[in-house]
Amino acid sequence: MAQQAAALQTYNNELVKCIEDLYHSRDEDDRQTRDEEAEKDRVQHDVRVLTEKLSRLNESLAQRYAKRATLDRTIAESEAAYSKILESSQALLSILKQEAGSHSKASESRRKEQ
Template sequence: MTHQGAALQTYNNELVKCIEDLCSKRDQLNRQIQQEEEEKGRLQHDIRVLTEKLSRVNESLARRLAARADFDRTIAETEAAYMKILESSQTLLSVLKQEAGNLSKVTDPRGSS
């Protein structure tokens, strides 16, 4: 019977050791889970912050692109109007020179016979 008691004691000791080992491994796993949950929380926070920042940048970019389009349109319209002014000035200058030449012929005593 003593032999059986000793065997039971050995089994009991091994059983307790196995249970303690499993508890230790579970505690280690719990710490790893907690660390990963904390990291997940930080990452989700970072994602929210970056998403908000991306939204603000997209809005700002849209406003700037619209403003640039307005500048482009205004510049194109101004350049077209300026070209019309240049063409009109050139035509006016040609007409003025022609009229001045005609007037010179009329008023120049040597030009009339």
């Protein structure tokens, strides 16, 4: 009977140890779960912050692209207008040179006639 009592005591001790090990495993799992939940919260916060930053950057870029398109259009229109001014100036200069030439010839003819 003493042998059975010793075996029962051994089984009891092993059972208690197994239950304690399960408690420790559960506690460790709980700790890891809390750590992961905290990390998940940090990552979600970072995602929100980065999403907001991305949104602001996209809005800023859209405004810059629109501004650039307006500037490109203004530059093109200004260059076209400037080209027309150059053409008109060249035409006016050509006409003035012709007129000056005509007046010079007329003045020379009058001088020779006098």
